[in-house]
């Protein structure tokens with residue numbers, strides 16, 4: 001808001017930015033009793049301020065973040081686009097309120113006549129450079145009228161990531177605001193009384209980190225779906241959209257510096273003890289036999305051979321049982337508890353055997369998601385007791401079938417299909433109700449299943465990779481499918497994701513073969529099937545037996 005607007009707000013004593021709605025029934029239209037505007041129309045009775053007089057504030061990275069009328073054609077300011085049910089107009093009563101122009105989402109009317117009650121406003125920010133920082137705060141200032149309603153509780157902020165100037169889609173993050181709206185209605189933080197006391201302007205923000213260095217374009221959206229408002233005052237209004245760079249959050253910096261970098265000088269292969277398959281043990285010059293078990297004390301001596309030696313389990317063996325999770329005995333956890341043996345590894349002649357409590361070693365959202373920060377997932381994260389068998393010599397299955405979509409989901413078993421090196425399981429791209437899994441990726445990479453098993457449906461960016469995968473060479477190993485074939489991060493070579501590779505491209509299983517790694521899967525951010533597209537090899541039946549925790 002510019003100074004003039006604020007000054008008038010103060011003179012009128014309305015707190016125009018905060019609670020115009022308190023002063024009178026909101027938005028009855030300008031004096032003269034006109035009804036609210038039709039689709040795409042604007043309120044032409046409001047005197048327009050000249051662009052010169054009303055210099056548009058540049059908020060962070062969005063030009064004209066306050067959505068003021070920028071031209072006489074009464075269209076959205078440059079850079080913004082909207083679709084579905086929306087109205088761009090002056091917000092409020094022109095005589096008494098100084099609010100400005102904005103976008104209104106009517107939850108009770110099908111403005112565009114497409115049969116659905118949904119709408120969204122978007123803005124695309126281009127030419128970003130990761131060197132300038134990768135953390136952002138996306139915020140909108142909005143007001144939900146007392147009749148605004150969505151049957152599926154969907155009012156969201158969404159950020160879509162792109163590389164190559166918008167041509168290469170690389171996933172998205174989103175946050176649901178509906179829970180906040182419901183909370184405001186319940187708690188009435190304005191402290192006022194009366195039917196409109198909860199109808200106040202609020203800033204809603206989400207912070208996120210771009211997951212890949214090559215992201216140069218962000219598409220920011222605010223919108224709703226499943227509108228089922230019944231009253232006339234059933235709109236959600238937005239009068240400002242903002243994007244700011246923010247410094248790396250302290251908890252992120254701490255986590256990043258706590259991770260030791262990859263060892264600069266790996267030992268010579270000739271000094272290592274073979275364990276089977278691509279696995280080696282570093283006896284550190286002694287003649288000792290390999291340990292019976294690998295855990296947090298020796299995981300840095302367990303090597304996986306590609307064209308380099310990796311230590312995939314180092315720093316991934318421990319986790320925290322967080323307050324609010326449920327432990328393996330079904331008890332609610334009251335206090336954070338360190339779990340030193342979240343992942344344990346042993347070897348047989350034929351298998352790497354992984355025991356896991358399936359606790360994520362990274363932040364998660366709060367589950368059950370009663371605040372509806374995401375999709376309202378009703379499940380809790382529960383500690384598991386699981387054991388999986390990864391063949392040291394994976395066998396190609398000559399009858400393998402690729403996953404093409406929900407229609408042949410049966411080519412893999414329901415529930416876990418593989419496991420990440422931090423002991424958390426992979427699922428296929430769909431949730432139990434057969435819809436593509438919906439979740440946010442900023443600081444939590446997964447969510448719990450109806451059996452309370454935390455899991456990933458796509459690239460778990462929190463598993464080591466944000467700290468060590470800078471996209472400068474082939475990504476490190478991040479886990480295994482239950483056929484024993486390895487799963488790697490997204491990169492094939494410097495700056496080239498495997499999903500985009502034209503030389504040695506991935507097949508429909510998300511797999512390709514090279515000399516150093518043999519057949520291996522890659523995760524494909526923003527692209528189906530995201531992790532693996534079916535089992536290339538024969539699944540060890542011990543991994544897909546039915547029982548508690550084995551189904552989605």
Ligand SMILES: [Zn+2]
Pocket residue numbers: 427430431432437447448449455457
């Ligand atoms: Zn899921």
Ligand SMILES: [Zn+2]
Pocket residue numbers: 474488491492498512514520522
């Ligand atoms: Zn590869």
